[in-house]
Amino acid sequence: MSVGAATRARLASPRLPGFGVSLGVTLAVVGSLVIVPLLALVVVVARAPSAHVWDVLSADRTLAAYGLSFGAAALAALLSTPLGLGIAWTLVRYELPARRLWDALVDLPFAMPTAVSGIALTQLWGPSGAFGRWLAPLGLEVAFTRAGVVLALIFVSLPFVVRTVQPVIESFPRETEEAAASLGADRLTTFRRVILPALRPALVSGATLGFARAIGEYGSVVFIAGNVPFRTEIAPLLVLVRLEEYDYAGAAAVATGMLVASAAILVILSRRGALRHG
Amino acid sequence: MADARHDGLRERPRGAGWAVAITSLCLLALLVLAPLVVVLVEAFAEGAGTFLDAITDEDTVSALGLTLLVVAIVVPFHTVFGVAAAWLLTRQDFRGKALLGTLIDLPFTVSPVVSGLLFVLLFGARGWLGPWLRDHDVRVVYAVPGVVIATLFVTLPFVVRELVPTMEAIGRDEEEAAASLGASGWQILWRVTLPRVRWALFYGCVLCGARAAGEFGAVSVVSGHVRGETSTLPLHVEILWGEYHTAAAFAVASMLAASGLVTLVLRGLLERRVRASKARSSSAAHASAALALETSISSVPSKGALS
Numbered sequence: 001m002s003v004g005a006a007t008r009a010r011l012a013s014p015r016l017p018g019f020g021v022s023l024g025v026t027l028a029v030v031g032s033l034v035i036v037p038l039l040a041l042v043v044v045v046a047r048a049p050s051a052h053v054w055d056v057l058s059a060d061r062t063l064a065a066y067g068l069s070f071g072a073a074a075l076a077a078l079l080s081t082p083l084g085l086g087i088a089w090t091l092v093r094y095e096l097p098a099r100r101l102w103d104a105l106v107d108l109p110f111a112m113p114t115a116v117s118g119i120a121l122t123q124l125w126g127p128s129g130a131f132g133r134w135l136a137p138l139g140l141e142v143a144f145t146r147a148g149v150v151l152a153l154i155f156v157s158l159p160f161v162v163r164t165v166q167p168v169i170e171s172f173p174r175e176t177e178e179a180a181a182s183l184g185a186d187r188l189t190t191f192r193r194v195i196l197p198a199l200r201p202a203l204v205s206g207a208t209l210g211f212a213r214a215i216g217e218y219g220s221v222v223f224i225a226g227n228v229p230f231r232t233e234i235a236p237l238l239v240l241v242r243l244e245e246y247d248y249a250g251a252a253a254v255a256t257g258m259l260v261a262s263a264a265i266l267v268i269l270s271r272r273g274a275l276r277h278g
Numbered sequence: 279m280a281d282a283r284h285d286g287l288r289e290r291p292r293g294a295g296w297a298v299a300i301t302s303l304c305l306l307a308l309l310v311l312a313p314l315v316v317v318l319v320e321a322f323a324e325g326a327g328t329f330l331d332a333i334t335d336e337d338t339v340s341a342l343g344l345t346l347l348v349v350a351i352v353v354p355f356h357t358v359f360g361v362a363a364a365w366l367l368t369r370q371d372f373r374g375k376a377l378l379g380t381l382i383d384l385p386f387t388v389s390p391v392v393s394g395l396l397f398v399l400l401f402g403a404r405g406w407l408g409p410w411l412r413d414h415d416v417r418v419v420y421a422v423p424g425v426v427i428a429t430l431f432v433t434l435p436f437v438v439r440e441l442v443p444t445m446e447a448i449g450r451d452e453e454e455a456a457a458s459l460g461a462s463g464w465q466i467l468w469r470v471t472l473p474r475v476r477w478a479l480f481y482g483c484v485l486c487g488a489r490a491a492g493e494f495g496a497v498s499v500v501s502g503h504v505r506g507e508t509s510t511l512p513l514h515v516e517i518l519w520g521e522y523h524t525a526a527a528f529a530v531a532s533m534l535a536a537s538g539l540v541t542l543v544l545r546g547l548l549e550r551r552v553r554a555s556k557a558r559s560s561s562a563a564h565a566s567a568a569l570a571l572e573t574s575i576s577s578v579p580s581k582g583a584l585s
Contacts, residue, residue, distance in 0.1 A: 016369045016453055017463035023370075025362035030381050033431050037396035040406050044399050086302035094299050095288045102303060104542050108310050111538040111545070113492025114390075115512040116531040119519050120313035123320060123528075130316065131308075155309055187294065216389025218495035219512070223519070236391035240499060243395060248404055255392040262387040 045256050048249030056250040057257060061229050062238060066257065068149065069235035073214035076153030077161075077207040083154075084161025084206060085199070091162075092169045106162045109155050114219025121152050122223040144226035149234065152221045157210025164206030168199055212265040216258060317535045320528035332518075332529035340506045341514035342533070344422065345491050348510065352429050352490040353483050360437025360482060364475075365467070367438070368445040369453065379442075385434045394428050394499025401427075420502030425510065428496040433486045440482030440552070444475050447556040477555055481548040488541040492534055 045053060056062060090096065091103050109117065125132045125142040132143060142148045172195070180190040218236045226232035233241075235258055242251035291299045322329055332338060366372075367379060385393060399405050401418035411418060418424045452474075456466045472479070494512040501508040509517065511534055518527035 016450065016457055017466070018365055019370045019372075021463070022362040022366040023372075025359060026366050026378065026382075029359045029363075029434075030378065033427075033434060034381050034384055037400050037431070040400045041396055043406075083302065083305055086298050087306055090291075090299045090302045093288060094291050094295065096299070096303075100546070102306065104546055105306060105310055107542055107545060108314060108538070111488065111541045112314070113494060113512050113534045113538060115494040115515050116317060116492070116534050116538070117313055118494075119515065119527055119531060120316045120320075123524070124312055124316050130312070151309075155313070158309065212387055216387075216392065218389065218391050218498075236389045236495065239389075239391050239395055243398060243499065246404065248399060248402070251395055252399060255389075255395050258389055258392060262389070265387065 041252050041256065041259070044248055044252040048253070052249055053253045056242070056247075056253045061233070062235075062254055062257075064230045065233050065235040065238040065254075068146065068233065069215055069258075070261070072146065072149045072153050072234075073157075073211050073217075076150050076214050077157050077211035079150070080154050080157045080161045080210055081203055081207045084158055085165055085203060087158075088162045088166040088169055092166060106159050109159050109220075114217070115223075117155060117220040118152070118223035121148075121155065121220065125151065125224065143224050144232065146232055148224040148226075149221055149232065152224050153214040153217060156217050156220055157207075157214045160210035160213060161203070161206035164209065165199060165202045168202040172198060208265060208268070212262055215261060314535060314539075317528055317531050320525060321532040322525075323528070324525040328525050329529045329532075332523075332526035333533060335526070337506050337509065337517075338511075338514060338530055341509045341511045341530075344425070344509065345511045347422075348426055348429050349487050349490045351426050352433055353487045355430060356433055356437045356486050357479070357483055359434075360441055360486075361467070361472075361479070363438045364441035364445055365471070367442055369450060382438050383435050385431050390432060390493065390495025391499055393431050394496040396431070397424060397428050397500050419500050421508060424500035425497050425508060428500045429490050429493050432493050432496050433489050436486035436489060437479065437482035440478045440485070441475055444478035444552060444556055445471070448474055474555060477548055477551040481545070481552055484541060484544050484548065488537060491537055 087106065091099065091106075096102060122143055123129050125135075125148060127133065127136050127141070127143065129143070132141075135142060140147075142151055176194055176198075177190055180194045181187075185193065216236055218234075221234055222237055225234055225237070227237060235254060239251050239254050239258075242254060363378075363382060367375060398419050400407060401411060401424060402408050403412070403419075405419070407418075416423075418427065452470050453466050456470050461469070491510075492512055493510075494516070497510055498513060498516070501510070501513055511530060515527050515531050515534070518524075518530060
C-alpha cells in the first residue's frame with residue numbers, strides 16, 4: 001500500500017472533478033440542517049436575559065434531571081462494560097448453537113425503534129409484567145424508578161461495547177495467550193495481565209460511545225422512567241417540559257448544557273479515532 | 279460480524295468459560311431478546327381480532343401513510359447528499375475537511391429531543407422564522423414539514439458513514455485512471471465509483487430508512503401529536519399506550535419491530551457484501567503495490583552489479 005501511495009505522490013495524480021458540485025450540495029445541506037439550527041439555539045440562549053438562563057440552569061429540578069441523566073448513563077455504561085466484554089468474548093471464542101442468531105441479537109437495540117423498546121421494557125419490568133411480578137413480592141421495583149432508567153440505558157449502550165470490543169478480540173493473537181500459559185500463568189492471570197490490558201482501549205471507547213448515546217436517549221427511557229420531577233425526570237424530558245411551557249430560552253438552556261457535554265465527548269472520541277468503529 | 283476465519287479457532291468453553299458463556303447469553307436474552315418477544319406476545323394477547331382491528335384502524339393507517347411519506351422523502355434526499363458528501367470527503371482535498379466530517383456526524387450525538395428543539399426554535403411560533411412563516415401562512419412545526427425536516431437532521435450521518443470508509447478502502451486509483459483517460463465527473467461517478475460502492479450505498483439507505491421510520495424523540499417534539507394528521511407510527515404507539523390500549527399499542531409496535539427485524543436481516547446479508555467489496559479492493563491495492571514493488575526491484579541493478 002505504502003509503495004502505491006508513494007508512486008501516486010511521485011506521479012502527481014490528476015485532480016478529480018466534481019469539487020464545486022459536491023461542495024455546493026454538502027454545504028447547502030449541512031448549512032441549512034446543522035449550522036443554522038445550531039446558531040438559532042446559540043442565539044436564543046445568548047439573547048435571553050442571563051438571569052433567566054442562570055435560574056433555569058441552577059434550578060434544583062434541572063440539576064436533578066442532569067444528575068439523573070448523566071449519573072444513570074455513567075452507571076449503565078459501567079455495567080454494560082463487563083457484560084459487553086462477556087458477550088463479545090463468548091461470541092468470538094466459543095462454539096455456540098445458533099451463534100449467528102445470538103450475534104444478530106446484539107444489534108437489536110440499534111434496529112428497534114426506541115418507542116417500541118420503551119413500551120416493551122416497561123411492560124416486562126412493570127409491576128404486573130413477566131419479570132416485574134417476580135420482583136414485586138421481594139419489594140423490588142424497577143419500572144417508574146431510577147433503576148428502570150439505568151436498565152433502559154444498559155439496553156441502549158450494550159451494543160456499543162460489544163461491537164467495539166468484538167473486532168479487537170477477533171484480531172487478538174492466540175500465540176500471546178499460549179506464550180503466557182507456557183510461562184506458567186494460569187488462565188485468570190493470563191486474562192488479567194495479558195488480555196485485559198490489550199482490550200482496555202476498546203472497552204473505554206465502547207463504554208464512552210454508549211455513555212454519549214445514553215445521556216440524550218429519550219424513547220427507550222421515557223416510558224419506564226416515572227417522569228416525576230426531582231426524582232425520575234431525565235434531562236431530555238425536561239427540555240420538552242420547558243418547551244411545552246413556551247419557555248424557549250429555558251428549553252434552549254437545558255439543551256445547551258446537554259449539547260456542550262456531548263460535543264466534549266465527540267471531540268475526545270474523534271481525537272482517539274474511536275468513532276470510526278461505531 | 280460472523281467471520282469464517284475464526285470458525286476453526288472456536289472452542290468448547292472450559293471451566294470458568296462455561297460460567298462466562300452462560301451468564302453472558304442469559305443476560306443478553308433477558309435484556310434484549312425478552313423485549314422483542316414481549317412485543318409479539320402482547321400484540322396478540324387479546325386475540326388476532328384485536329390485532330387486526332388495531333393495524334387496520336383509520337389512525338394507524340394514516341400514521342403508516344405519514345411514516346412511509348417521510349421515508350420516501352428522506353431516503354432519496356440522503357442518497358444524493360451522501361454521495362456528494364462522501365465524494366467531497368474522500369475524493370477531494372481541501373482545508374476544513376475534518377470539521378465538515380464532525381458537523382456531518384454531529385446529529386448522531388445530539389439527543390433526539392434537542393434535535394427536535396432546534397427546529398422549534400427556528401420555525402416555531404416564537405422562533406426565528408416564526409413571524410415570517412405566519413405571515414405567509416406556512417406551517418412547519420406541528421405539521422408534516424417539521425416532521426420531515428427533523429427526520430432529515432437525525433438521519434444525516436447514516437449514508438455518509440457507510441460510504442466514506444468503503445470509498446477510502448477502495449482508493450482513488452481507478453477514478454484517477456478514468457479522469458486521465460478523459461472521463462467526465464459524471465461518467466466517473468456512474469461508471470466507476472457507484473458500481474463499486476453500490477452495496478455500501480444500499481446498506482446506508484436501509485439504515486437511514488429504518489431510522490427515519492422509527493424516529494421518535496425528535497419527531498415527538500415537532501409534530502404536536504395531531505392524531506390522524508402529524509402522527510407517525512412511533513407517535514401513534516405512544517398515543518395508544520398513553521390511552522391504556524396496551525394490545526393495540528403493541529400491535530402497532532409489532533409493525534415497527536418487524537421493520538427492525540428486516541433491517542437486522544439485511545444488515546447480516548449486506549455487511550458481508552460491503553466487507554467483500556472492501557477486501558476485493560484492498561487485494562487489488564496489494565496487487566498494484568506488488569506490481570510497483572516488482573518494477574522498482576527490476577529497475578535496480580542486478581545483485582552481481584551491486585557487489
